[in-house]
Amino acid sequence: MGDIHIDDFYKDAGKILALLYRSFPRKTLLFVEDICGPDTPDEYGLHSERHQSCFGAAIWLAESGYLKYSEAVRQEALDQAVLSHKAFTLLSARAAFLPTHDDAEHLPPSVRESQSSNIFLLRDALKVGDSNKIRQIVQHLLVQSRNYA
Numbered sequence: 001m002g003d004i005h006i007d008d009f010y011k012d013a014g015k016i017l018a019l020l021y022r023s024f025p026r027k028t029l030l031f032v033e034d035i036c037g038p039d040t041p042d043e044y045g046l047h048s049e050r051h052q053s054c055f056g057a058a059i060w061l062a063e064s065g066y067l068k069y070s071e072a073v074r075q076e077a078l079d080q081a082v083l084s085h086k087a088f089t090l091l092s093a094r095a096a097f098l099p100t101h102d103d104a105e106h107l108p109p110s111v112r113e114s115q116s117s118n119i120f121l122l123r124d125a126l127k128v129g130d131s132n133k134i135r136q137i138v139q140h141l142l143v144q145s146r147n148y149a
Helices: 004-023 032-036 049-063 085-092 109-114 118-128 131-147
Strands: 028-031 071-073 077-083
Touching: 004 028, 004 032, 004 049, 004 077, 004 085, 004 118, 004 131, 028 032, 032 049, 049 077, 077 085, 085 118, 085 131, 118 131
Parallel strands: none
Antiparallel strands: 028 077, 071 077
């Protein structure tokens, strides 16, 4: 039996990184609901485990040096969130591994280059929604990030 919470972590982390890349270098208010979907707190005001896990993924990314933020807005958002230097250069860099595409040689060099970046691979995996592909790409990013300050 797979660890679904780990697959959720990879998906959340990937979405967070892709969202912040899209707004880079502007600081943004990063809402948890934009990552994992709407949540209805219980009668005591506590968020679901899924929502709390997504918020935890965002905090982990910050503590691990992938993003910065000014403050947490309860467990609902991170205010003034932005990619760190490490995350920006990692996502902009050429991927250490590339999936093979039969039509790649027919593309212009500039398109081939942009499609070989880590952010392109991450966005593609998120668009497809394949948990195994998302896991593979995010694991790749976490391992490759050891080379970035």
